[in-house]
Amino acid sequence: MRIGDLAARSGLTTKTIRFYEQAGLLPEPPRTSGGYRDYSDEAAARLAFVREAQSAGLTLAEIRSLLTLRDSGQVPCAQVTRLIDEHLAEIEERLRELRRTRRTLRTLATRAAETDPAECAEAGVCTILGPIP
Amino acid sequence: MRIGDLAARSGLTTKTIRFYEQAGLLPEPPRTSGGYRDYSDEAAARLAFVREAQSAGLTLAEIRSLLTLRDSGQVPCAQVTRLIDEHLAEIEERLRELRRTRRTLRTLATRAAETDPAECAEAGVCTILGPIP
DNA sequence: CTAGACCTTCCAGTGCGCTGGAAGGTCAAG
DNA sequence: CTTGACCTTCCAGCGCACTGGAAGGTCTAG
Numbered sequence: 001m002r003i004g005d006l007a008a009r010s011g012l013t014t015k016t017i018r019f020y021e022q023a024g025l026l027p028e029p030p031r032t033s034g035g036y037r038d039y040s041d042e043a044a045a046r047l048a049f050v051r052e053a054q055s056a057g058l059t060l061a062e063i064r065s066l067l068t069l070r071d072s073g074q075v076p077c078a079q080v081t082r083l084i085d086e087h088l089a090e091i092e093e094r095l096r097e098l099r100r101t102r103r104t105l106r107t108l109a110t111r112a113a114e115t116d117p118a119e120c121a122e123a124g125v126c127t128i129l130g131p132i133p
Numbered sequence: 134m135r136i137g138d139l140a141a142r143s144g145l146t147t148k149t150i151r152f153y154e155q156a157g158l159l160p161e162p163p164r165t166s167g168g169y170r171d172y173s174d175e176a177a178a179r180l181a182f183v184r185e186a187q188s189a190g191l192t193l194a195e196i197r198s199l200l201t202l203r204d205s206g207q208v209p210c211a212q213v214t215r216l217i218d219e220h221l222a223e224i225e226e227r228l229r230e231l232r233r234t235r236r237t238l239r240t241l242a243t244r245a246a247e248t249d250p251a252e253c254a255e256a257g258v259c260t261i262l263g264p265i266p
Numbered sequence: 267c268t269a270g271a272c273c274t275t276c277c278a279g280t281g282c283g284c285t286g287g288a289a290g291g292t293c294a295a296g
Numbered sequence: 297c298t299t300g301a302c303c304t305t306c307c308a309g310c311g312c313a314c315t316g317g318a319a320g321g322t323c324t325a326g
Contacts, residue, residue, distance in 0.1 A: 081245040
Protein backbone atom coordinates (compact mmCIF):
# COMPACT_ATOMS: atom_id res chain seq x y z
CA MET A 1 0.00 0.00 0.00
CA ARG A 2 1.38 3.39 -0.90
CA ILE A 3 1.25 6.42 1.33
CA GLY A 4 -1.73 7.93 -0.48
CA ASP A 5 -3.81 4.82 0.07
CA LEU A 6 -2.85 4.69 3.70
CA ALA A 7 -3.78 8.35 4.00
CA ALA A 8 -7.17 7.73 2.45
CA ARG A 9 -7.76 4.73 4.64
CA SER A 10 -6.72 6.41 7.88
CA GLY A 11 -8.22 9.79 7.19
CA LEU A 12 -4.88 11.55 7.55
CA THR A 13 -2.82 13.39 4.96
CA THR A 14 0.37 12.04 3.44
CA LYS A 15 2.14 14.95 5.09
CA THR A 16 0.91 13.90 8.49
CA ILE A 17 1.91 10.30 7.96
CA ARG A 18 5.46 11.28 7.04
CA PHE A 19 5.48 13.57 10.03
CA TYR A 20 4.42 10.70 12.29
CA GLU A 21 7.20 8.57 10.90
CA GLN A 22 9.64 11.35 11.56
CA ALA A 23 8.24 11.75 15.04
CA GLY A 24 8.79 8.08 15.82
CA LEU A 25 5.13 7.07 15.89
CA LEU A 26 5.28 4.94 12.78
CA PRO A 27 8.27 2.76 11.91
CA GLU A 28 10.00 3.33 8.61
CA PRO A 29 8.28 1.09 6.09
CA PRO A 30 10.09 -0.85 3.37
CA ARG A 31 10.41 0.86 0.03
CA THR A 32 9.46 -0.21 -3.46
CA SER A 33 12.16 -0.34 -6.11
CA GLY A 34 11.15 3.18 -7.06
CA GLY A 35 11.71 4.46 -3.54
CA TYR A 36 8.05 4.68 -2.56
CA ARG A 37 6.98 3.79 0.95
CA ASP A 38 5.23 0.43 0.99
CA TYR A 39 2.89 -0.03 3.93
CA SER A 40 1.29 -3.12 5.37
CA ASP A 41 -2.15 -3.27 6.98
CA GLU A 42 -0.43 -3.13 10.31
CA ALA A 43 0.44 0.50 9.63
CA ALA A 44 -3.25 1.29 9.25
CA ALA A 45 -3.98 -0.40 12.57
CA ARG A 46 -1.21 1.58 14.18
CA LEU A 47 -2.57 4.83 12.85
CA ALA A 48 -6.01 3.86 14.11
CA PHE A 49 -4.49 3.36 17.53
CA VAL A 50 -2.86 6.76 17.30
CA ARG A 51 -6.13 8.42 16.37
CA GLU A 52 -7.99 6.65 19.11
CA ALA A 53 -5.47 7.61 21.73
CA GLN A 54 -5.41 11.13 20.39
CA SER A 55 -9.16 11.50 20.59
CA ALA A 56 -8.82 10.42 24.19
CA GLY A 57 -6.68 13.49 24.62
CA LEU A 58 -3.23 11.89 24.80
CA THR A 59 -0.40 13.87 23.29
CA LEU A 60 1.75 12.49 20.50
CA ALA A 61 4.63 12.19 22.97
CA GLU A 62 2.53 10.03 25.26
CA ILE A 63 1.28 7.93 22.41
CA ARG A 64 4.83 7.48 21.20
CA SER A 65 5.91 6.24 24.61
CA LEU A 66 3.05 3.74 24.68
CA LEU A 67 3.91 2.50 21.21
CA THR A 68 7.59 2.24 22.03
CA LEU A 69 6.74 0.23 25.11
CA ARG A 70 4.47 -2.01 23.11
CA ASP A 71 7.08 -2.41 20.40
CA SER A 72 9.58 -3.50 23.00
CA GLY A 73 7.29 -6.41 23.78
CA GLN A 74 5.94 -5.07 27.04
CA VAL A 75 2.29 -4.75 27.74
CA PRO A 76 1.64 -1.14 28.61
CA CYS A 77 -1.63 -1.65 30.49
CA ALA A 78 -0.46 -0.02 33.68
CA GLN A 79 0.87 3.00 31.83
CA VAL A 80 -2.27 3.27 29.78
CA THR A 81 -4.37 3.23 32.91
CA ARG A 82 -2.20 5.85 34.55
CA LEU A 83 -2.32 8.11 31.49
CA ILE A 84 -6.07 7.80 31.29
CA ASP A 85 -6.46 8.78 34.92
CA GLU A 86 -4.11 11.70 34.54
CA HIS A 87 -5.97 12.93 31.52
CA LEU A 88 -9.30 12.60 33.20
CA ALA A 89 -8.02 14.84 35.96
CA GLU A 90 -6.73 17.33 33.40
CA ILE A 91 -10.00 17.34 31.54
CA GLU A 92 -11.90 18.01 34.74
CA GLU A 93 -9.64 20.94 35.46
CA ARG A 94 -10.09 22.37 31.98
CA LEU A 95 -13.83 21.98 32.32
CA ARG A 96 -13.76 23.91 35.58
CA GLU A 97 -11.73 26.66 33.94
CA LEU A 98 -13.99 26.88 30.95
CA ARG A 99 -17.06 27.08 33.13
CA ARG A 100 -15.43 29.90 35.05
CA THR A 101 -14.72 31.74 31.82
CA ARG A 102 -18.26 31.14 30.68
CA ARG A 103 -19.58 32.67 33.86
CA THR A 104 -17.42 35.72 33.27
CA LEU A 105 -18.61 36.05 29.70
CA ARG A 106 -22.23 35.67 30.68
CA THR A 107 -21.86 38.41 33.24
CA LEU A 108 -20.35 40.60 30.55
CA ALA A 109 -23.10 39.73 28.09
CA THR A 110 -25.75 40.67 30.63
CA ARG A 111 -23.98 43.90 31.34
CA ALA A 112 -23.69 44.60 27.64
CA ALA A 113 -27.41 44.12 27.22
CA GLU A 114 -28.09 46.55 30.03
CA THR A 115 -25.50 49.12 29.11
CA ASP A 116 -26.57 52.26 27.40
CA PRO A 117 -23.97 53.16 24.78
CA ALA A 118 -24.42 56.74 25.85
CA GLU A 119 -22.94 55.85 29.19
CA CYS A 120 -19.85 54.50 27.48
CA ALA A 121 -19.58 57.60 25.37
CA GLU A 122 -19.68 59.62 28.53
CA ALA A 123 -16.93 57.59 30.10
CA GLY A 124 -14.92 57.80 26.90
CA VAL A 125 -14.47 54.07 27.13
CA CYS A 126 -16.66 51.09 26.69
CA THR A 127 -17.65 50.26 30.23
CA ILE A 128 -18.67 46.70 29.47
CA LEU A 129 -15.24 45.28 30.02
CA GLY A 130 -14.17 46.16 33.46
CA PRO A 131 -13.98 44.63 36.90
CA ILE A 132 -16.35 41.76 37.44
CA PRO A 133 -17.65 42.13 40.98
CA MET B 134 7.01 54.44 37.22
CA ARG B 135 9.60 52.10 35.82
CA ILE B 136 8.84 48.84 34.08
CA GLY B 137 9.61 46.75 37.15
CA ASP B 138 7.09 48.67 39.25
CA LEU B 139 4.48 48.37 36.55
CA ALA B 140 5.19 44.65 36.35
CA ALA B 141 4.77 44.26 40.10
CA ARG B 142 1.60 46.28 40.06
CA SER B 143 0.02 44.48 37.14
CA GLY B 144 1.19 41.01 37.98
CA LEU B 145 3.01 40.59 34.68
CA THR B 146 6.71 40.26 33.97
CA THR B 147 8.83 43.00 32.46
CA LYS B 148 9.33 40.70 29.50
CA THR B 149 5.62 40.46 28.93
CA ILE B 150 5.15 44.21 29.18
CA ARG B 151 7.80 44.84 26.54
CA PHE B 152 6.21 42.15 24.45
CA TYR B 153 2.83 43.87 24.74
CA GLU B 154 4.36 47.14 23.67
CA GLN B 155 5.94 45.40 20.71
CA ALA B 156 2.61 43.78 19.92
CA GLY B 157 0.84 47.12 19.86
CA LEU B 158 -1.18 46.67 23.02
CA LEU B 159 0.63 49.28 25.03
CA PRO B 160 1.84 52.57 23.55
CA GLU B 161 5.53 53.40 23.75
CA PRO B 162 6.00 55.29 26.98
CA PRO B 163 8.29 58.30 27.37
CA ARG B 164 11.83 57.60 28.50
CA THR B 165 13.88 58.93 31.36
CA SER B 166 17.17 60.62 30.61
CA GLY B 167 18.80 57.25 31.20
CA GLY B 168 16.65 55.60 28.58
CA TYR B 169 14.34 53.80 30.99
CA ARG B 170 10.66 53.46 30.18
CA ASP B 171 8.61 55.81 32.32
CA TYR B 172 5.02 54.73 32.78
CA SER B 173 1.98 56.62 34.00
CA ASP B 174 -0.88 55.10 35.98
CA GLU B 175 -2.82 54.93 32.78
CA ALA B 176 -0.53 52.14 31.65
CA ALA B 177 -1.52 50.10 34.68
CA ALA B 178 -5.19 50.64 33.88
CA ARG B 179 -4.57 49.57 30.33
CA LEU B 180 -2.86 46.41 31.44
CA ALA B 181 -5.74 45.71 33.80
CA PHE B 182 -8.08 46.01 30.83
CA VAL B 183 -5.90 43.61 28.88
CA ARG B 184 -5.93 41.07 31.67
CA GLU B 185 -9.65 41.36 32.14
CA ALA B 186 -10.34 40.90 28.47
CA GLN B 187 -7.90 38.04 28.36
CA SER B 188 -9.54 36.24 31.23
CA ALA B 189 -12.77 36.57 29.28
CA GLY B 190 -11.03 34.52 26.62
CA LEU B 191 -10.28 37.23 24.06
CA THR B 192 -7.06 36.84 22.12
CA LEU B 193 -4.38 39.51 22.13
CA ALA B 194 -5.26 40.33 18.54
CA GLU B 195 -8.87 40.99 19.51
CA ILE B 196 -7.86 43.03 22.51
CA ARG B 197 -5.53 45.06 20.36
CA SER B 198 -8.31 45.84 17.94
CA LEU B 199 -10.55 46.98 20.80
CA LEU B 200 -7.81 49.16 22.20
CA THR B 201 -6.99 50.63 18.83
CA LEU B 202 -10.64 51.45 18.32
CA ARG B 203 -10.83 53.03 21.74
CA ASP B 204 -7.65 54.98 21.14
CA SER B 205 -9.11 56.36 17.95
CA GLY B 206 -11.87 57.91 20.08
CA GLN B 207 -14.60 55.47 19.14
CA VAL B 208 -16.64 53.62 21.66
CA PRO B 209 -16.26 49.96 20.91
CA CYS B 210 -19.41 48.72 22.67
CA ALA B 211 -20.87 47.01 19.64
CA GLN B 212 -17.62 45.22 18.90
CA VAL B 213 -17.22 44.23 22.51
CA THR B 214 -20.70 42.77 22.54
CA ARG B 215 -20.08 40.88 19.34
CA LEU B 216 -16.79 39.48 20.60
CA ILE B 217 -18.38 38.38 23.83
CA ASP B 218 -21.13 36.55 21.99
CA GLU B 219 -18.66 34.90 19.65
CA HIS B 220 -16.54 33.76 22.52
CA LEU B 221 -19.49 32.41 24.42
CA ALA B 222 -20.34 30.28 21.41
CA GLU B 223 -16.74 29.10 21.20
CA ILE B 224 -16.65 28.23 24.86
CA GLU B 225 -19.84 26.24 24.56
CA GLU B 226 -18.33 24.30 21.70
CA ARG B 227 -15.14 23.59 23.62
CA LEU B 228 -17.20 22.44 26.58
CA ARG B 229 -19.09 20.03 24.37
CA GLU B 230 -15.84 18.68 22.98
CA LEU B 231 -14.31 18.26 26.37
CA ARG B 232 -17.34 16.46 27.67
CA ARG B 233 -17.13 14.11 24.70
CA THR B 234 -13.50 13.43 25.46
CA ARG B 235 -14.33 12.86 29.09
CA ARG B 236 -16.92 10.31 28.13
CA THR B 237 -14.34 8.50 26.01
CA LEU B 238 -11.83 8.53 28.82
CA ARG B 239 -14.35 7.26 31.32
CA THR B 240 -15.22 4.39 29.05
CA LEU B 241 -11.54 3.60 28.76
CA ALA B 242 -11.07 3.83 32.51
CA THR B 243 -13.92 1.42 33.10
CA ARG B 244 -12.50 -0.94 30.56
CA ALA B 245 -9.09 -0.65 32.15
CA ALA B 246 -10.52 -1.59 35.51
CA GLU B 247 -12.19 -4.63 34.02
CA THR B 248 -9.32 -5.75 31.84
CA ASP B 249 -7.17 -8.60 32.93
CA PRO B 250 -3.57 -7.83 32.01
CA ALA B 251 -3.27 -11.47 31.01
CA GLU B 252 -5.72 -10.82 28.23
CA CYS B 253 -3.50 -8.07 26.91
CA ALA B 254 -0.46 -10.28 27.13
CA GLU B 255 -2.30 -12.82 25.08
CA ALA B 256 -3.20 -10.28 22.44
CA GLY B 257 0.34 -8.96 22.49
CA VAL B 258 -1.09 -5.51 22.82
CA CYS B 259 -2.81 -3.60 25.53
CA THR B 260 -6.45 -4.01 24.64
CA ILE B 261 -7.63 -1.05 26.66
CA LEU B 262 -7.18 1.44 23.90
CA GLY B 263 -9.18 0.32 20.96
CA PRO B 264 -12.48 1.05 19.31
CA ILE B 265 -15.03 2.59 21.59
CA PRO B 266 -18.33 0.94 20.72
C1' DC C 267 34.78 53.11 43.98
C1' DT C 268 32.27 49.19 43.66
C1' DA C 269 28.58 46.01 44.13
C1' DG C 270 24.37 44.77 42.64
C1' DA C 271 19.71 45.80 41.39
C1' DC C 272 17.60 47.24 37.68
C1' DC C 273 17.24 48.62 32.99
C1' DT C 274 18.26 48.44 27.66
C1' DT C 275 18.25 45.94 22.88
C1' DC C 276 18.28 42.06 19.96
C1' DC C 277 17.76 37.50 18.61
C1' DA C 278 16.02 33.15 19.15
C1' DG C 279 13.37 29.42 21.15
C1' DT C 280 9.33 27.14 23.50
C1' DG C 281 5.24 23.62 22.77
C1' DC C 282 2.09 21.25 19.85
C1' DG C 283 0.71 19.24 15.70
C1' DC C 284 1.00 19.79 11.78
C1' DT C 285 1.18 22.42 6.93
C1' DG C 286 3.22 24.59 2.74
C1' DG C 287 6.21 24.83 -0.95
C1' DA C 288 10.10 23.94 -3.99
C1' DA C 289 12.53 20.87 -6.83
C1' DG C 290 12.72 16.71 -8.54
C1' DG C 291 11.74 11.27 -9.35
C1' DT C 292 8.36 7.24 -10.79
C1' DC C 293 4.86 5.05 -13.06
C1' DA C 294 0.63 3.86 -15.79
C1' DA C 295 -2.44 5.33 -19.44
C1' DG C 296 -3.14 7.20 -23.90
C1' DC D 297 6.68 10.29 -25.95
C1' DT D 298 3.99 13.00 -23.06
C1' DT D 299 0.81 13.97 -19.57
C1' DG D 300 -0.50 13.94 -15.08
C1' DA D 301 -1.12 11.68 -10.77
C1' DC D 302 1.50 10.33 -7.43
C1' DC D 303 5.72 10.02 -4.90
C1' DT D 304 10.46 11.71 -2.84
C1' DT D 305 13.42 14.98 0.20
C1' DC D 306 14.40 19.14 2.55
C1' DC D 307 13.52 23.31 4.67
C1' DA D 308 10.56 26.54 6.67
C1' DG D 309 6.58 28.44 8.91
C1' DC D 310 2.16 28.73 11.41
C1' DG D 311 -0.50 30.30 15.68
C1' DC D 312 -0.38 31.81 20.29
C1' DA D 313 1.55 34.11 24.12
C1' DC D 314 5.21 34.47 25.84
C1' DT D 315 10.26 33.25 27.68
C1' DG D 316 15.37 32.92 27.78
C1' DG D 317 19.79 34.65 27.32
C1' DA D 318 23.62 37.52 25.91
C1' DA D 319 25.88 41.80 26.16
C1' DG D 320 25.81 45.96 27.81
C1' DG D 321 24.03 50.64 30.21
C1' DT D 322 22.27 53.26 34.63
C1' DC D 323 21.48 54.37 39.11
C1' DT D 324 21.71 54.09 44.23
C1' DA D 325 23.70 52.66 48.66
C1' DG D 326 27.52 51.87 51.31
